[in-house]
Each structure stands twice: as C-alpha cells, then as structure tokens.
Amino acid sequence: xxxxxxxxxxxxxxxxxxxxxxxxxxxxxxxxxxxxxxxxxxxxxxxxxxxxxxxxxxxxxxxxxxxxxxxxxxxxxxxxxxxxxxxxxxxxxxxxxxxxxxxxxxxxxxxxxxxxxxxxxxxxxxxxxxxxxxxxxxxx
Numbered sequence: 001x002x003x004x005x006x007x008x009x010x011x012x013x014x015x016x017x018x019x020x021x022x023x024x025x026x027x028x029x030x031x032x033x034x035x036x037x038x039x040x041x042x043x044x045x046x047x048x049x050x051x052x053x054x055x056x057x058x059x060x061x062x063x064x065x066x067x068x069x070x071x072x073x074x075x076x077x078x079x080x081x082x083x084x085x086x087x088x089x090x091x092x093x094x095x096x097x098x099x100x101x102x103x104x105x106x107x108x109x110x111x112x113x114x115x116x117x118x119x120x121x122x123x124x125x126x127x128x129x130x131x132x133x134x135x136x137x138x139x140x
Contacts, residue, residue, distance in 0.1 A: 042126055042129060053090050067096060078125055118134050
C-alpha cells in the first residue's frame with residue numbers, strides 16, 4: 001500500500017487541475033456520500049509518496065477523468081483545516097492534451113468562463129485558486 005504524503009505540519013498534500021480549453025476552466029462538483037458533498041473543486045487528488053506534484057496531477061486526472069493533461073504553471077498553494085484533517089492544495093493550470101473528461105467520481109463537471117468561477121460554491125481549500133483565476137481575466 002502506498003502511503004499518502006504529508007508535510008512537516010501534518011497536512012495531507014493534494015493537487016488540483018484548473019484544466020483550460022478554449023478559454024474555459026473545467027470545474028467538478030463532488031458527488032453524494034463523499035466528504036464535502038456538493039462543493040465544487042478543481043479535480044485532482046493526493047500526492048503519493050515519491051511523486052512530484054506534477055506527476056500526481058497527471059496520474060489523478062488520468063484515473064479520475066480518463067483524459068490526459070499537460071501541467072503548466074502553479075496558480076497557488078492553500079491550506080485549510082477540515083473536521084477530517086488538514087489539507088494543503090497546490091493548484092496548477094493544465095491543458096487538455098488527450099481525450100475528453102468523463103464523470104467517474106463527481107456529480108457533474110462543467111466548463112466555466114473564468115469570470116463566472118466566483119458564482120460556484122467552492123470547497124474552502126479551492127477558493128483561493130478560484131479567486132485568482134477569476135481575477136486574472138478581469139485584469140486583462
């Protein structure tokens with residue numbers, strides 16, 4: 001069994017993909033029966049021991065959405081303490097390079113204009129990245 005990677009502060013390290021296509025960003029709503037049910041997030045998951053964040057993101061997107069992405073720049077890293085533990089999320093801009101995203105774990109996925117990101121009910125740890133991505137389009 002592969003152990004999940006935790007940082008020196010006891011945070012579970014996870015990655016999220018702000019997948020871009022034709023100026024829109026893929027957003028995913030967490031499904032029923034899961035923690036944070038109904039909240040929106042950037043798809044991704046845990047960084048396993050021995051993986052870089054970029055490797056983890058490529059693996060997670062392949063497993064979770066059955067498509068391939070190319071990982072580009074980091075948007076931000078944020079932390080949040082939930083009742084089930086502390087999460088450190090690094091969100092990256094990604095570009096779709098193979099296949100179309102498929103629902104496997106989420107209730108729904110949606111291609112969203114950046115200026116509309118603030119209208120979604122984001123999981124708390126995803127909110128900083130959503131705000132940054134929304135503000136980038138308003139700046140220019």
